[in-house]
Amino acid sequence: xxxxxxxxxxxxxxxxxxxxxxxxxxxxxxxxxxxxxxxxxxxxxxxxxxxxxxxxxxxxxxxxxxxxxxxxxxxxxxxxxxxxxxxxxxxxxxxxxxxxxxxxxxxxxxxxxxxxxxxxxxxxxxxxxxxxxxxxxxxxxxxxxx
Amino acid sequence: xxxxxxxxxxxxxxxxxxxxxxxxxxxxxxxxxxxxxxxxxxxxxxxxxxxxxxxxxxxxxxxxxxxxxxxxxxxxxxxxxxxxxxxxxxxxxxxxxxxxxxxxxxxxxxxxxxxxxxxxxxxxxxxxxxxxxxxxxxxxxxxxxxxxxxxxxxxxxxxxxxxxxxxxxxxxxxxxxxxxxxxxxxxxxxxxxxxxxxxxxxxxxxxxxxxxxxxxxxxxxxxxxxxxxxxxxxxxxxxxxxxxxxxxxxxxxxxxxxxxxxxxxxxxxxxxxxxxxxxxxxxxxxxxxxxxxxxxxxxxxxxxxxxxxxxxxxxxxxxxxxxxxxxxxxxxxxxxxxxxxxxxxxxxxxxxxxxxxxxxx
Numbered sequence: 001x002x003x004x005x006x007x008x009x010x011x012x013x014x015x016x017x018x019x020x021x022x023x024x025x026x027x028x029x030x031x032x033x034x035x036x037x038x039x040x041x042x043x044x045x046x047x048x049x050x051x052x053x054x055x056x057x058x059x060x061x062x063x064x065x066x067x068x069x070x071x072x073x074x075x076x077x078x079x080x081x082x083x084x085x086x087x088x089x090x091x092x093x094x095x096x097x098x099x100x101x102x103x104x105x106x107x108x109x110x111x112x113x114x115x116x117x118x119x120x121x122x123x124x125x126x127x128x129x130x131x132x133x134x135x136x137x138x139x140x141x142x143x144x145x146x
Numbered sequence: 147x148x149x150x151x152x153x154x155x156x157x158x159x160x161x162x163x164x165x166x167x168x169x170x171x172x173x174x175x176x177x178x179x180x181x182x183x184x185x186x187x188x189x190x191x192x193x194x195x196x197x198x199x200x201x202x203x204x205x206x207x208x209x210x211x212x213x214x215x216x217x218x219x220x221x222x223x224x225x226x227x228x229x230x231x232x233x234x235x236x237x238x239x240x241x242x243x244x245x246x247x248x249x250x251x252x253x254x255x256x257x258x259x260x261x262x263x264x265x266x267x268x269x270x271x272x273x274x275x276x277x278x279x280x281x282x283x284x285x286x287x288x289x290x291x292x293x294x295x296x297x298x299x300x301x302x303x304x305x306x307x308x309x310x311x312x313x314x315x316x317x318x319x320x321x322x323x324x325x326x327x328x329x330x331x332x333x334x335x336x337x338x339x340x341x342x343x344x345x346x347x348x349x350x351x352x353x354x355x356x357x358x359x360x361x362x363x364x365x366x367x368x369x370x371x372x373x374x375x376x377x378x379x380x381x382x383x384x385x386x387x388x389x390x391x392x393x394x395x396x397x398x399x400x401x402x403x404x405x406x407x408x409x410x411x412x413x414x415x416x417x418x419x420x421x422x423x424x425x426x427x428x429x430x431x432x433x434x435x436x437x438x439x440x441x442x443x444x445x446x447x448x449x450x451x452x453x454x455x456x457x458x459x460x461x462x463x464x465x466x467x468x469x470x471x472x473x474x475x476x477x478x479x480x481x482x483x484x485x486x487x488x489x490x491x492x493x494x495x496x497x498x499x500x501x502x503x504x505x506x507x
Contacts, residue, residue: 008331009268022275033280036304038289059201082204083303096289106208 034096038081040097041074045121046073048093054085070123077104077117147172152488155186157499159258160263160492163502167495171488179483181476187506194463199225199436202463203297209468210504211292212255213446215248217468218297223378224442225299225432234427237301239420242378243311243445244288244296246409246416250318251280251389252447253402254325256499257332260399263496264341279321283314301429308424313418322410329403342396346482346494349393358478359471360449362498363402366393372445383415398497405447435461446471448499470504 024031033039055063062078063085065071065105082103086094104116150171156164164185169179183226193205207218219241257479258273281291287306288294296303306314332338348358353366362368364387373380388404390397436457444451451469456465475498482494 008334012272012327012331022271034286036289037285038295059197059204080204080293081290083289087303 001075035098037098038083038096040076040101041079041081041085041098042095042097043072043074043119043121044093044095045072045123047091048121048123049091050123051090053088053090054094057084057088059084070125071120072123073118073120075115075117076101076119149177154179154491154495158492160496161500161502163500165495165500166376167369167483167491168362169483169488169491174444174488176483176486176488176491179480181480183476183502183506185506186503190507191468192465194466196462198461199463200299200461201455202466203299206468207293207295207297209470209479209507210501212252212501213448213451213504215244215246215288215294215297216444216446216451219245220442220444220453220468221452221455221466222297222299224440224453225446226456227440228436228438228455229299229432229434231300231430231432233301234430235421236305236426237428239416240302240306240428241297242380243306243413243416243420244284244294245378246412247280247283247314247318250321250406250409251277251284252319252499253406256329256402256447256496260496261332263492264338266335266338267329269331272331276321276324276328279317281326283317286310287314292433295493298429300432301427303429305426305428305446308422315414315417318410318413322407325403325406330348331448332399332403338399339396341493342497343394343401345395345490346486346497347392347394348478348482350391351400352481353393353478356477356481357474358449359474360446360499361388361398361405362390362449362475362478365390365397365401367391370450371438372443372450375443377443379416383412385412395446395493395497435459436463439465448472448501448504449474468507470501470507472498472501472505475500476505 050065050067050072052065052067055065057081060078060080062075062080064073081096083096086096106116108116110115152169152171154165154167154169155161156166157276157334158165166185168180168182169176170180188298189207190205194202194275197205203218203221206213206221254273254277258270258277261267261269261273277349284294285291285308286306288296346368349361350367353363353368356366359370367389369389372389373385388401390401426501437459439454439456442455443455451471452469454465454467455463458464479495479500483491486494
């Protein structure tokens with residue numbers, strides 16, 4: 001459509017007068033992320049068997065796992081969100097949530113030299129965990145079924 | 147006449163990236179331009195000796211934020227040809243669908259930046275609003291807006307369901323209609339014509355002599371497109387490169403606008419031709435370590451990119467190299483800048499669509 005005044009933006013400008021703004025007021029209005037979007041790694045400490053496969057496959061070396069100490073740690077600032085660890089985890093202890101990565105600041109570096117983005121889990125001792133599981137199982141047997 | 151040297155970059159309002167040109171001026175005329183590159187060299191190619199070849203794809207993807215999909219795809223194609231991996235059909239079609247979507251994204255981004263460079267900020271916002279829809283498609287289908295990480299050696303990681311593909315095509319059609327309104331502005335606005343028409347003319351002979359690639363060459367009438375070689379299933383769809391003959395800045399804008407429309411049309415054809423159904427295989431896992439060397443070519447939004455991979459049978463590659471399109475277009479850019487007015491330099495530099503982070507890697 002060509003208009004005689006050579007103002008090709010005019011129709012668009014008129015439409016913009018009566019339409020919603022194309023942008024959002026960001027901190028107050030956040031666009032929900034799509035299903036399957038890669039965001040933050042979530043770890044389930046109860047199911048992990050500390051096989052260290054995720055740490056071996058992580059291309060950014062963001063994950064450290066210790067089988068002896070039963071600790072699992074991730075540096076969220078090093079993580080590139082490639083989803084490889086989630087795919088290799090045989091126990092399905094890792095999941096990718098769609099929630100966007102948290103913004104870390106220097107204020108998080110405390111007097112003890114805490115690392116921003118560092119998250120660490122300590123698994124229960126296997127013997128204690130087994131005893132707890134056994135106790136729970138007995139409890140469920142003893143409990144009257146309703 | 148007295149000569150003055152004016153430094154253009156590494157910090158310049160027209161370009162976010164650190165391109166450096168020393169412009170030798172006589173009055174307002176540019177007599178010579180001396181490029182310097184290396185301001186954002188990150189040594190990504192050298193990382194092959196400490197990053198395993200399976201993980202190197204994630205590094206290659208990060209060469210550039212605009213053609214990240216095609217960089218990952220090119221690396222995987224190179225490794226697949228060394229390791230003789232047969233990629234499942236559906237994965238091959240999905241790859242070129244994503245590749246064409248990323249071409250639309252790149253051209254919309256560039257059209258916006260071009261508009262911004264010649265002072266049409268309103269148009270810049272319209273182009274980027276459309277680009278946002280493409281990024282939404284990417285986030286929905288690959289999980290990432292910019293870094294997609296769906297390419298694997300041997301296939302792709304994610305599938306797009308058939309209903310989703312139809313929805314994407316419908317969305318692209320809607321985008322195409324919105325794009326027409328913007329394209330009319332680019333084609334008809336008198337101020338744009340005044341800035342672009344007849345500026346920075348690269349003749350067909352010159353384009354061949356300095357080995358221009360991509361839209362730069364096609365705007366000068368050189369029928370050159372890696373997709374014409376028929377690799378990656380492009381032989382199964384009707385494809386004819388977009389050609390313009392004027393060779394000036396406006397022709398380069400027009401080529402990219404027509405390529406946006408062409409890519410939408412190509413995606414239509416691809417979705418029609420690809421094998422349909424749920425649960426089709428997407429990946430054939432390679433066995434062992436690669437051994438041998440190969441060249442792979444791809445048509446990126448900016449032109450032809452060449453990957454060279456040499457593997458020695460270990461899990462670390464011996465050599466990886468990418469010759470990116472901007473690197474190939476720098477001689478053409480220097481040729482255009484010589485003899486033009488200082489005020490036209492930003493326009494000419496932008497119309498080659500420079501990606502300095504690709505060039506310096």
